[in-house]
Amino acid sequence: MSAIDQAETGSGERATLGGEVQSLREQVALSLFIAVPFLAFLAAIPVxxxxxxxxxxxxxxxxxxxxxxxxxTVGYHRLFTHKSFKPNRAVKIVLAVLGSMAIEGPVIRWVADHRKHHKYSDRDGDPHSPWRYGSSLAGLTKGFLWAHIGWLFDPEQTPIDKYAPDLVKDRDLVRISRMFWMWAGASIFLPPLAGFLLTWSWQGALTAFFWGTVVRIGLIHHVTWSINSICHTVGEQPYRSRDRSGNVWWLAIPSGGESWHNLHHADPTSARHGVRRFQLDTSARVIWVLEKLGWVKDVRWPTPERLEMKSAA
Structure with a gap:
């Protein structure tokens, strides 16, 4: 247990909401955050x-x-997990808070899981490989469901002190992780508040809650989980990686460029994943803008020489 954990809360688990065993409370909350947005998806078209x-x-x-x-994509993934660039403190805090508002878990827990995924990608030890149960049709079907959503309910959690010791030492990130449910609450209630202020009606608040909260959370969750499931099952592999990560073009826009997944696994610290012509990567563009503003530095942009070295051709 780190000194910051002890000083802040007296418990590493309370500091990050990420103990090594998933609690019943966490599993119930997780079930609600999966089931309710899914039902909203079913109702979206008739609504x-x-x-x-x-x-x-x-x-x-x-x-x-x-x-x-x-x-x-920019905060949890490219910054905190892979250190693709160095931000100033304000950018670091804003990205950690915005990532928390996606309601995919506290930043330190998310990073620990993703680093473990990269260490064992599509091998024993990977938290969410679709190849977990083999390559037969039945095994891959079961593995696909596991990679997409089943792994979230695994009682055995990734040890944060092993996979994210650098983040546990960061006082800002420990506090933001500890306050995860406050950011989740803000994510839930900001859309209906904005809807009410824009329309001055309770109907405007209600519809904004449905679309801006429930449907939006469901969409961002399933897009993120699709990187685990779809992008490790199908897709082109123009670069050499140790796993089955592939590029899935039709997920590029909703995923912010994360579905150019093959290069990411070939070169995890690269700040840009979509490197070829017409490979839209809005997350890389956000980092580029932040760099131009002088708010981030030491960005690890891919170079032609490095791309050639990673090429599978």
Whole structure:
């Protein structure tokens, strides 16, 4: 247990909401955050058809999705997991908070899981490989469901002191992880508040809650989980990696460029995943803008020489 954990809360588990055994409370909360948005997906088309979708709902949902998505892709993933660039303190804190608002777990827990995934990618020890049960149709079907959602309920959690010791030493990230449920609450209630303020009606607040909170959370969750399941089952592999990671072009826009997954596993610290022509990577563009503003530095951009070295051709 780190000194910061002890000083802040007296318990590493309370500091990061990430003990080595998943609690019943966490499993119940997780079930609700999966089931409710999924039901909203089923209801989305008839709700929209019934006139319960306005321009304010579209705007709120788009803004909240973009902010929280890039909080995960730029913050949780490329910064905190892989150290693809060095931010100033304000950028670090904002990205950690926005990533938390995607409601995919506290930043330290998320990073520990993802680092373990890279260490054992598609081998024994990988928390969410779709090849876990073999390559037969039945085994791959079971493995696909495990990689997409089943692994989230695994009682055995990744030890954060082993896989994220650097983050446990960061006072800002420990505090943000400890306050995860506050950020989750903000993510839930900001859309209906914005909907009410934009329309001055409770109906505007209700529809903004449906689209900007429930549907948006469900969409960002399933897009993120699809990188684990779909992008490790199918896709092109133009670069050499030790696993089955592939590029899935139709997920590029909703995933912020994360679905150019083959290069990521071939060169995990690269700040850009979509490196070829027309490979849209909005997360890399966000990092580029932050660099131009002078708010981040030492960005690990891919070079032609490194890409050639990683090429499978």
């Amino acid at each position: 929209a058809w019934g006139g319960w979708l306005g321009w304010s709902d579209v705007a709120i949902t788009f803004v909240m999705y973009a902010l929280t998505l890039h909080g995960v």
